[in-house]
Amino acid sequence: MNPSAVVASWLKVTPAGLRAAPGNFWIDPVTPVDRAVITHGHGDHARGGHGSVLATDPTLAIMAERFGAQSGAQAARYGEPITVGDMRVTFVPAGHVLGSAQLVLEYNGLRAVVSGDYKRRRDPTCPPFEVTPCDVFITEATFALPVFCHPDDGGEIARLLHSMRVFPERTHLVGAYALGKAQRVIVLLREAGYSAPIYLHGALAGMCALYRHYGIDLGELRPVAGEPLKALAGQIVLCPPGALSDRWSRRMHEPVTAMASGWMRIRQRAKQRGVELPLVISDHADWNELLQTVREVKPGAVWITHGREEALAHALGVMGVPAQALSLVGYDDENDDDLTGTAPPS
Numbered sequence: 538m539n540p541s542a543v544v545a546s547w548l549k550v551t552p553a554g555l556r557a558a559p560g561n562f563w564i565d566p567v568t569p570v571d572r573a574v575i576t577h578g579h580g581d582h583a584r585g586g587h588g589s590v591l592a593t594d595p596t597l598a599i600m601a602e603r604f605g606a607q608s609g610a611q612a613a614r615y616g617e618p619i620t621v622g623d624m625r626v627t628f629v630p631a632g633h634v635l636g637s638a639q640l641v642l643e644y645n646g647l648r649a650v651v652s653g654d655y656k657r658r659r660d661p662t663c664p665p666f667e668v669t670p671c672d673v674f675i676t677e678a679t680f681a682l683p684v685f686c687h688p689d690d691g692g693e694i695a696r697l698l699h700s701m702r703v704f705p706e707r708t709h710l711v712g713a714y715a716l717g718k719a720q721r722v723i724v725l726l727r728e729a730g731y732s733a734p735i736y737l738h739g740a741l742a743g744m745c746a747l748y749r750h751y752g753i754d755l756g757e758l759r760p761v762a763g764e765p766l767k768a769l770a771g772q773i774v775l776c777p778p779g780a781l782s783d784r785w786s787r788r789m790h791e792p793v794t795a796m797a798s799g800w801m802r803i804r805q806r807a808k809q810r811g812v813e814l815p816l817v818i819s820d821h822a823d824w825n826e827l828l829q830t831v832r833e834v835k836p837g838a839v840w841i842t843h844g845r846e847e848a849l850a851h852a853l854g855v856m857g858v859p860a861q862a863l864s865l866v867g868y869d870d871e872n873d874d875d876l877t878g879t880a881p882p883s
């Protein structure tokens with residue numbers, strides 16, 4: 538049997554998600570299970586109510602922030618193998634958001650890497666993706682079309698700062714996911730020399746505090762709540778994407794509406810959201826990064842969890858790498874983290 542077929546005998550798609558039989562655990566399960574191993578804290582991967590949870594310390598903290606303390610929580614450190622049942626599990630940085638990890642699963646001399654969500658760009662808020670050679674590489678395919686070629690994020694931040702110079706009286710309202718994107722945008726602004734206070738919608742406060750706790754310097758942040766509208770003229774206000782179109786945003790005086798997302802590459806999506814200033818800043822690998830990653834990881838086979846599976850499988854086939862779609866359900870990367878858009882302000 539080829540290695541991919543052997544791995545398929547112990548790593549299987551179930552209704553709750555991928556299950557590693559020799560360790561008796563599920564990876565990023567979408568329904569409550571006895572033993573969950575979680576790649577990162579986004580709402581479509583980390584859910585509450587499992588019997589026990591193995592994840593990195595920041596991911597556990599994110600889950601506690603959102604769902605309350607989890608029973609049977611066990612913290613994993615990057616690069617330190619943990620024995621789970623008959624398997625070895627090692628958490629390796631995925632470069633996606635704070636605490637995000639790839640899971641290196643080893644059993645009977647074979648190695649599978651479940652990458653979770655990942656990107657290859659520099660992100661000052663989390664350690665970079667590490668390449669781990671393996672027999673089977675399991676990847677997402679959110680942006681697996683050649684049209685998705687994310688520009689340099691510094692250039693996108695420069696466009697935001699340029700707009701602020703052109704419209705010095707208007708509030709720049711920037712939609713950004715609460716976990717990861719908001720903090721990355723803040724740090725990129727600081728790196729570009731923007732030192733004024735940045736205003737936050739209440740739903741972003743908890744995650745920003747958590748990033749600070751883990752040593753990420755975000756500069757001065759202020760809650761929007763209680764500020765007179767006049768004080769927000771000429772300022773940057775960050776909010777969850779959902780808030781861009783709800784009543785909350787109508788309080789702002791002539792806002793310039795911006796949004797930071799890989800989907801902003803598609804003009805139609807920006808229009809639908811009523812976004813005037815689309816910022817193409819993504820926490821997911823783009824088309825070239827997906828192909829580059831497979832070239833570097835050099836796996837015997839690739840399994841694709843969700844997204845544009847056909848396009849990626851085809852391109853990998855041309856490269857001579859056997860690839861198959863798992864078509865996992867429940868992972869929605871358009872609203873990767875929109876859960877927080879509806880959560881009560883914390």
Ligand SMILES: [Zn+2]
Pocket residue numbers: 577579633654873
């Ligand atoms: Zn994610």
Ligand SMILES: [Zn+2]
Pocket residue numbers: 579581582654868869870873
């Ligand atoms: Zn995801």
